[in-house]
Amino acid sequence: MHHTILLCGGSGQRLWPLSGEIRSKMFLDLLPAPDGGTESMLGRVCRQLTQAGLGGSALFVTHKDQQALVGRYTGSAYPVIGEPYKRGTFTAAALGVLHLYTTGKAKPEDTIGVAPADMFADDDFFQLFHQFAGVLTASGAELALLGTRPAHPSDQYGYIVPGEAASGGYAPVISFEEKPGRTRAEELIGRQALWNCGVFAFRLSFMLSQLAQMGLPAEVDAFTCLYAGLPVRSFDKEIAERCSRAVVLKHEGRWGDLGSWSALSEELQQPVTGQGGIWGESPDSVIINELSLPLHVIGVPGIVAAASPEGILIAGRHEANAIKEILQQNPAQPRYGESGWGSCTILDRTDGVPEQAVTLKLCILPEHELPETSCRHSRKHWLITAGQGEILRNGLSTEAHPGDCFTFKQGERHGIRAHTAIELIEIRMLGEGDEESFYT
Structure with missing residues (x-):
């Protein structure tokens, strides 16, 4: 049987002022929906899981402070468990696995897929999850990943260098490289490298063996009691990059991370969201305004103008990522948050x-x-x-x-x-x- 664990990140500053310490980007209700309205990244993923036949075995893992909020945005259609502390993607994945194992919902031979809940991909991407069990069996690998063909030499994504593809459509993983510079990214693409989609699949027994090697319990309550003292662990660093038997499946369609204003702007249904307008020669500019006050852009091309109770951002679409460093140097108390x-x-x-x-x-x-x-x-x-x-x-x-x-x-x-x-x-x-x- 296959189970899918969706990891819900806690906070982010690259899409400030809409996202921040309390509200994550996955809750932003901005993406075009099939019914003509809008949906959040989290809502989009839930819809795609259901369409792919994965909804019945999905589990969401988030920080306890966002547990009710995730339940609200998923329509209370999926089980949601909360971490007592934020301890990285490996620890969150382990908590999800142990929850399934301890409650008897999953057996050691079952296949577990772990994925970020805020990913942005086409519908075919999720169909590949059904191949994980067969790929692990056919390849004899301990770990299977999803990679996608790079659209350009990005320095914002990790890369997977594959070996020669087998007849089953998968290839052995030769190496990983995290967010290389543009020149290095071009070299990797020349070697047929793929963007790392952050999706991992393994047998439940594999996670149990990893926890045993770390001296950690295989029972969810005992594991949770240790949370406060656990280090922050990344699944990529802790498992994927150390695994000697890993394979990668290639996704040929669309995939991306809407973690920047430039990327998110390209997916908006219309250039103006909220009160205000764009006038004059202002190509490629967008407005997202959550305030009751109107916001107007006149004769300014290629900018994002975003306003929320947290603040106002006016920036070039391709320069807006600098807001993260600015906020780290000038931290401020949050002014807006959502709950269940x-x-x-x-x-x-x-x-x-x-x-x-x-x-x-x-x-x-x-x-x-x-x-x-x-x-x-x-x-x-x-x-x-x-x-x-x-x-x-x-x-x-x-x-x-x-x-x-x-x-x-x-x-x-x-x-x-x-x-x-x-x-x-x-x-x-x-x-x-x-x-x-x-x-x-």
Whole structure:
């Protein structure tokens, strides 16, 4: 039997201000969908898994803070497990394998495919997953990978150098090279090298043997208990590059990583998303505006103009990757995030003596709730601006309607249950030593 483990990366800054510390690029609802609307990278992958007949055996692994959010964006159609800490792709894959093994959903002889959840490929790409079991058997390999023919000599992807292809369509892996310079990439392409798609397949027993060699347990609860002390491990470095018996299947169609503004811009259905417009001689420019304020570009070619509660970016499409280094040198607190229940936006911070006021907007999805939790601040105020639901206070329920105001004292348990979509303004009063977190 074949199982597919999808790894959901936590955060990224190359698509700032839309992605960041809390919101990953895989949740951006920007890609053209078959019904004429839009879909997220995660939604696209789920649709393709189902079309390829892989949906019934898929498992998503993410950080625990995004577990509910991944469930929301996958329509709660797949099991999702959460890592207690971010420890790299190898550790996440191992957690997924041990979950399947410990729960009895997979046996040692089963085939496991591991892939990134934010990959962008054509539908035929996922059909290749069905060949993994046969390729591993026919080749006698411990590991099978997917590679694709390079479209250009990119310095953003890893490369796989294959040997002579066998009759089964696979080839032995000679070597790997991670993100070479352009000149070296051209040399590798001349040697028929493939882009590494980050997809790995192996027998479950192979992962068990690797864990045993590392002195790690083969039981999911025992493995999870060790997470805090585990090093960050990459599957590429830890397994693929050390494996002496690896083969690669070649994908002839479309594959890419939409991790840059240049790549994402090429996939957008229209040049303007959100309020605003492009005017004059502005070829190849795009606008993605999540704010309620209009954003206009006039007579400026080849730029990306992106705006969200996190900030505003104006950059040449091919120079926009520099934002990652800029943000690393100038870190800022996140201002927008999503969860399984909805979204949260920080509107304002006002320093005062002896208290600081933080103003937020919370949007809660219909039939979702913020469960009761203790107020961590000196006090908290809620003003309901839209929707209907219930306020939960110390186990008691009170109806909530637009215009209603509620105040909670430090330590008081409170929550909210939405019957329809609810929007509210929250004002947190923070005294010295008060604990502050993004969502509560």
